[in-house]
Amino acid sequence: KVYNQWCSVVRWEKTTRPFLRTMEFLWQEGHTAHATAEEAEERTIQMLNVYADFCEKVLAIPMIKGKKSEKEKFAGAHATYTIEALMHDGKALQSGTSHNFGDGFARAFDIQYTDKENKLQYVYQTSWGMTTRIIGAIIMVHGDNSGLVLPPRIAPTQVMIIPINQNKEGVMEAALRLKEKLGTYRVKVDDSDKSPGWKFSEQEMRGIPIRVEIGPKDIEANQAVIVRRDTREKIMVSLDEITAKVGETLEKMQSDMLERARVHRDTHTYSVTTMEEFEKTAAEKPGFIKAMWCGEEACENEIKDRTGATSRCMPFEQEHIADTCVCCGKPAKTMAYWGKAY
Ligand SMILES: [Zn+2]
Structure with a gap:
């Protein structure tokens, strides 16, 4: 079952920023309920790909697709996937998310269906959304000192x-x-x-x-x-x-804009293997930082305290930069993208 709606949402934000963090924003949110965990996972990834394709092909913004850490994922979700973009100033922007809720919410709220054997079963749910914040991304990825530069495919006047x-x-x-x-x-x-x-x-x-x-x-x-x-x-x-x-x-122009944004992102992405390097890079070079991580929240917190960078995602496209966690030196489980984010 698929539910989709476009609506305005109000959130209590202490510090607002036009387009990126507003108290009221318009979003699209979708929810699905599935019979199996596999179906739910499949749909979660499918929707992440829909968002990433839309951003790249229509908005000319290249995205990094990956999984959020336990700390950064949607509370109560089984897994949260994200698309992350780099703004022109070198800050990261989470641009859309897709959550696999597993059957946690179904068990909490008693959401069941009758299966073929006439037995009640809990559903597996997903949820995914994108907001007007993406307008902020268009401005900050493509704009220059003379103002907006709109990708031809979405320009109201071409x-x-x-x-x-x-x-x-x-x-x-x-x-x-x-x-x-x-x-x-x-x-x-x-x-x-x-x-x-x-x-x-x-x-x-x-x-x-x-x-x-x-x-x-x-x-x-x-x-x-x-x-x-x-x-x-x-x-x-x-x-x-x-x-x-x-x-x-x-x-x-459409394809050049995507390519330019990609080059900008790639030339502002740095790999680090020590905390000294991490701190220096975070302080001096705005952009994404790639580093190996053990997966422990303690290291995630320490990295944030020492560098101001949060874990953006564990990308689907992994690279092996080193054997050990950049922070604690224990065996690394994953390569993650880090960055200062809006
Ligand atoms: Zn560690």
């Missing part, structure tokens, strides 16, 4: 046409014709009285992926200028080919 010398005869008409021509994309024409420079800045601040500049000289030459928001690259293009070129540019 193309802003800005007429140059719009009062000259034929310019506004050409801009509107171009809008018509680009009708397969989400296009607007900025026909306000503001100067082109103002309009450029506004389009950049709002993160609109592409702006198309068209003025009297362009019209004469049957061309327009496409400007990418992320790289500010200017491309002169014939009006006959502009529809295909805009589509191509949006696709390219």
